Amino acid sequence: MSVQWLAVQSFQQNQDLLTAINKLSIHLRLQLERNEDAERAGEANKAREMLSSFFRELETLVNDTERGEEVPVLGANPRLRELARSFVRAKRNRRRFRSSLFRNGAGCFQQLLHSKTKEDRQALLESLEELRVLVEEHMHVDAERVLGEI
Amino acid sequence: MRDILRQNNADLLREIGLLRERLEKAASAIPPELQPFQGWIISFCDKLQATALQNLRNLNLGLDSILPNILSDTQVLTRNVRLFNQRLVGPVLRACESDRLCLKVLRWIHSTHSLTQQIPMALSDGDFASWPQLDWPTIYFMPPSAQHRLLYLPLFFHEFGHLLYACHEPEMDELVKALQKEITQFLEPRGQRDDRHAQSEAKRRSVIVETWYEWAHELFCDGIGFQMAGPAFAYSFSMYFRVLMRDQYHIRAEELEHRDHPVTWLRIRLLADRVRRMGFEADAKALEDTWSKIAATMGVVEDYYGFYSDEFLPSIRQAIDDMLVEAAPRAFENQEVSATELLLLDSALTLSSPVQLLNKAWRKFLDDEGGYTAWEKNAIEGLLNDKTLI
Numbered sequence: 001m002s003v004q005w006l007a008v009q010s011f012q013q014n015q016d017l018l019t020a021i022n023k024l025s026i027h028l029r030l031q032l033e034r035n036e037d038a039e040r041a042g043e044a045n046k047a048r049e050m051l052s053s054f055f056r057e058l059e060t061l062v063n064d065t066e067r068g069e070e071v072p073v074l075g076a077n078p079r080l081r082e083l084a085r086s087f088v089r090a091k092r093n094r095r096r097f098r099s100s101l102f103r104n105g106a107g108c109f110q111q112l113l114h115s116k117t118k119e120d121r122q123a124l125l126e127s128l129e130e131l132r133v134l135v136e137e138h139m140h141v142d143a144e145r146v147l148g149e150i
Numbered sequence: 151m152r153d154i155l156r157q158n159n160a161d162l163l164r165e166i167g168l169l170r171e172r173l174e175k176a177a178s179a180i181p182p183e184l185q186p187f188q189g190w191i192i193s194f195c196d197k198l199q200a201t202a203l204q205n206l207r208n209l210n211l212g213l214d215s216i217l218p219n220i221l222s223d224t225q226v227l228t229r230n231v232r233l234f235n236q237r238l239v240g241p242v243l244r245a246c247e248s249d250r251l252c253l254k255v256l257r258w259i260h261s262t263h264s265l266t267q268q269i270p271m272a273l274s275d276g277d278f279a280s281w282p283q284l285d286w287p288t289i290y291f292m293p294p295s296a297q298h299r300l301l302y303l304p305l306f307f308h309e310f311g312h313l314l315y316a317c318h319e320p321e322m323d324e325l326v327k328a329l330q331k332e333i334t335q336f337l338e339p340r341g342q343r344d345d346r347h348a349q350s351e352a353k354r355r356s357v358i359v360e361t362w363y364e365w366a367h368e369l370f371c372d373g374i375g376f377q378m379a380g381p382a383f384a385y386s387f388s389m390y391f392r393v394l395m396r397d398q399y400h401i402r403a404e405e406l407e408h409r410d411h412p413v414t415w416l417r418i419r420l421l422a423d424r425v426r427r428m429g430f431e432a433d434a435k436a437l438e439d440t441w442s443k444i445a446a447t448m449g450v451v452e453d454y455y456g457f458y459s460d461e462f463l464p465s466i467r468q469a470i471d472d473m474l475v476e477a478a479p480r481a482f483e484n485q486e487v488s489a490t491e492l493l494l495l496d497s498a499l500t501l502s503s504p505v506q507l508l509n510k511a512w513r514k515f516l517d518d519e520g521g522y523t524a525w526e527k528n529a530i531e532g533l534l535n536d537k538t539l540i
Binding site for chain 1: 208211213215216218219220222223225226229230232233236237279280281282283286291312316323324326327330331334349352353355356357359360363364367408410411
């Protein structure tokens with residue numbers, strides 16, 4: 001019996017995360033650069049909700065992970081544990097990850113998600129861009145398991 | 151960059167359109183049990199097409215700053231189309247009459263739980279596995295040779311356990327977390343030291359505790375298998391793995407770290423414990439004896455290197471029992487599994503459920519191996535013609 005369930009669930013969660021990141025990013029860009037995009041506001045709000053709920057879960061795991069390798073991360077599947085570890089490593093890698101999300105953490109990101117100021121929206125866009133990179137790198141393992149290699 | 155993305159999205163649109171045509175043409179030839187799945191994948195095709203069109207509309211906005219996002223969206227779509235192509239359309243395009251046995255049993259399994267009744271499912275070739283997604287159909291994988299027999303169908307109940315876990319994930323994760331905390335306490339050293347050796351031991355304990363997330367998940371699915379299918383599940387599971395390889399009995403300590411499944415021998419021990427607690431002493435003993443004999447023949451000594459100890463057993467029992475209560479699967483009924491009742495069942499015409507047939511199959515196989523093949527052929531025919539089952 002193989003553990004495809006784990007790879008496919010993680011693969012799909014990451015696909016959904018990327019879709020949410022892109023929907024919200026395109027909406028924010030259109031607002032900032034053209035001062036318009038009422039058409040996508042509904043979808044952008046759904047993306048906010050999805051990201052907010054994801055970060056509520058991830059934040060607990062990140063806190064546990066930051067306590068060190070001697071402390072186990074409990075009640076989470078191995079792919080989510082690995083994502084939390086990648087997030088912690090990214091926070092420590094200031095050369096690659098400089099956005100507010102990685103400097104100030106998930107709590108601050110939650111505030112940015114719902115802020116209406118131009119500066120915060122710019123900061124949110126930068127955070128989303130780096131989050132996209134992190135998720136894309138993380139999902140490589142699942143994609144390989146689910147889709148195989150050519 | 152815009153032209154590259156336009157080309158890819160336009161091509162994806164054509165590819166999805168072609169697939170949609172083929173899926174619609176295949177509709178008339180698919181077994182009735184597969185129709186809900188076929189309906190789902192046609193609507194998924196429409197969603198994929200809508201995404202490609204949205205990407206093309208986004209490209210027409212002429213905004214350079216969103217090109218990285220459109221690229222990412224195009225990558226997501228490409229992966230979804232590939233997944234769709236590789237795994238989802240096959241069960242429809244390659245459907246054949248002989249899929250009906252597995253599909254009928256799977257459809258019945260889904261119908262037994264309020265949370266899974268509406269989830270479409272499909273069958274694909276491969277080693278036993280499943281794709282249990284709540285907003286997707288569940289794909290069940292089974293080796294082709296097992297698809298036309300009764301003896302390994304009980305393993306679907308384990309796979310169904312993965313779907314039930316997904317249906318109750320937050321509650322299940324909390325129960326697993328509680329078990330992990332108890333295992334943490336069992337592993338806690340009596341005296342505290344503060345040196346490099348103590349640190350490395352702490353890391354090792356942490357790995358053991360984390361590994362129990364995956365193991366608890368699998369043991370829960372084994373529990374679902376037995377609770378729903380009874381002794382047929384235990385025999386099926388044991389037979390499928392017992393002569394596969396040495397790894398089923400023993401795994402080196404470093405390979406146990408973050409391993410997806412517990413060593414199969416340990417799963418057999420815990421399954422036998424459950425079988426015994428449910429009152430099937432003879433079946434439990436048969437399981438344990440079989441595995442002990444094979445292990446002895448290979449010269450394997452049971453050792454889980456601290457990943458399992460008998461003192462964990464009461465906590466594991468309690469955790470899996472609690473998870474089963476939370477999942478609330480349909481439990482087997484006495485007349486479906488009792489040896490005396492099964493003896494009275496002379497044909498599939500009086501069948502009350504697939505569980506009864508699968509247990510009858512195992513009793514027949516164990517008591518009269520020579521007459522089994524002919525009996526199985528008739529029994530399968532009876533099941534397929536039975537209009538009383540979903």
